[in-house]
Amino acid sequence: MKSYLLISDSDETAERLATALGSEAGQLERWSLAEVAADGGALITTPIRGRRPETVILGPDTLEQGTFALAAQIDASWPGVALLLVSGADAATLRAAMRAGIRDLLDPAESAEDWAATIATAHEAARAHQSASEEQAPEASAGPSSQVVVVLSSKGGSGKTTVATNLAVGLAAQAPTVIVDIDLEFGDVANALRLTPDRWLQDVVFGPARNDTMVLKSFVTEHESGLFAICAPERPEDAGGITGEHVAHLVQQLAQEYRHVVIDTPPGLAEHTLAALELASDGVLVCGLDVPSIRGLRKELDILGELGLRPRREHLVLNNVDPRGGLSVADAEKALGRDVDVVIPAHRSxxxxxxxxxPLLRSTRRGRIAKALLGLVERVRAGAGGAS
Ligand SMILES: Nc1ncnc2c1ncn2[C@@H]1O[C@H](COP(=O)(O)OP(=O)(O)OP(=O)(O)O)[C@@H](O)[C@H]1O
Ligand SMILES: [Mg+2]
Structure with a gap:
């Protein structure tokens, strides 16, 4: 017997849904938003009458209240559920919805018959997806001990590439590590590591490397430290057609082969960065000690929270710290409401x-700058069990 759950305060939506479900309307359970909010979401993880619902419908009134975070929580708690959102959404909402695991939209402007067809299709797709992923689970998942570390910042020039390359070099000293530059337009990992690759990101996401790990491994560039690198396209025009899905597929492939996958990103939350974050075990948040950077980071964390994309482990790096700037580390911690994990002073080295x-860690492991970077390397390693 199928089971449906509606999370909504809208009577109109409930009536429309009951019409759409017809003879199955008796299997529809309804929760109010207050009920879901009351226990901080714990309700979501418990079965209803001993089983989990197969189809969950959200909205339309949930939109203002962290719908996507709720959707992501449902998606994680009840894998394989068919999640639908009642919304006549624009493209941005649609994209965010898909990322939160919502399968399709129920447009209030459509008829009850249209809704019935959408619900049936979503249900079938969820069921097919569930059985396919159960069959493929061992191959599809990342290696048991691999770590995907995304380095990000809301602002340009904050030190992402500096942090990412030093972190990757530090990790590579202990275990197989690859750095991937997904700053498609202005990526400069190749420069930061003085590499002259034969193959670039576009060569590994298109063509034979996509389906063949041996080819993929032959396409990565080796740094003299033993670190492996996949560099961003040399010319922005070569980046055409590289999608978030390409990035996600590549990261999954690499996680099978390397213990640490470090990802350098462009400023902000581009599509490719969000795709990488979906697979991230760790996020390194790079922030300057100035008001715009701190505000930007707060906003970025809020958005990621709403999208359900906050990495399991977060490492907050305050970079380019100069006490003469007027703000202290304590000021930043107060504004952010959390501790700073690593402080890297401003230094010409x-x-x-x-x-x-x-990268600095290639030339020295001494001094306060190298020590701060090594502190980050150890923090990240420790998060993965530290046993590399
Ligand atoms: N702590 C620091 N002290 C002094 N200079 C620094 C520090 N951190 C980074 N820099 C310098 O700042 C510049 C920008 O750093 P980096 O390229 O790492 O930033 P980014 O965030 O990757 O920039 P983009 O957004 O353009 O990719 C570089 O010249 C780098 O050497
Ligand atoms: Mg950069």
Whole structure:
């Protein structure tokens, strides 16, 4: 017997849904938003009458109240559920909805028959997806101990590439590590590591490497530290057609082969960054010690929270810290409402390292800058069990 759950305060939606379900309307359970909110979402993880619903419908009134976070929670708690959102959505909402695991939209402007057809299709697709993923589970998942680390920041020039390349070099000293540059337009991992790759990101996401790990591994560029790298396209025009889905597929492939996958990103939350975050075990949040950067980070964390994309482990790095700037680390912690994990002072050795294409940790492990970077390496390793 099928079971349906509607989470909504809208009587009109409930009536429309009952009409759409016809003889199955008796299997429809309804929760109010207040009920779901009351226990901080714990309700979502418990079965209803001993079983979990096969189809969950949200909205339309949930939109203002963290719908996507709720959807992501449902998707994670009840894998294989067919999630639908009542909304006549624009493209941005649609994209966010899909990322939160929502399968399709029920447009209030459509008829009850249209709704019935959409619900049936979503239900079938969820069921097919569930059985396919159960069959493929061992191959589809990342290696048991692999770690996907996304380095991100709301602002340009905050030190993402500096942090990502040093972190990757530090991790590579202990275990197989690959860095992927998904800053498609202005990626500069190749420069930061002074690499001259034969193959670039576009070569590994299109063509034979996509389906053949041996080919993929032969397409990565090796750095003299033992780190492997997949560099962003040399020219922005070569990045055409690379989608979030390409990035996700590549990250999954790499997670099978390398213990650590470090991902350098462009500023903000581009489609490719969101795709990587969906697979991330760790997020390294790079932030400057200035008001715009701190505000930007707060906003970024709010958005990721709403999308249900906050990584399991977060490492907050305050970079380029100069006490003469007027703000202290404590000010940043107060504004962000959380502790800063790593503080990297402003220092010309890092600028020099960028210009020379030699990450600081390749030339020294001494001094307060190297110590701060090594602190990050250890923090990230420890999160993965530290046993690399
Ligand atoms: N702590 C620091 N002290 C001094 N210079 C720094 C520090 N961190 C980074 N830099 C310098 O700031 C510049 C920008 O750093 P980086 O390229 O790592 O930033 P990014 O966030 O990757 O930039 P983009 O958004 O353009 O990708 C570089 O020249 C780098 O050497
Ligand atoms: Mg960069």
């Amino acid at each position: 890092l600028r020099l390292a960028t210009n020379e294409g030699v």
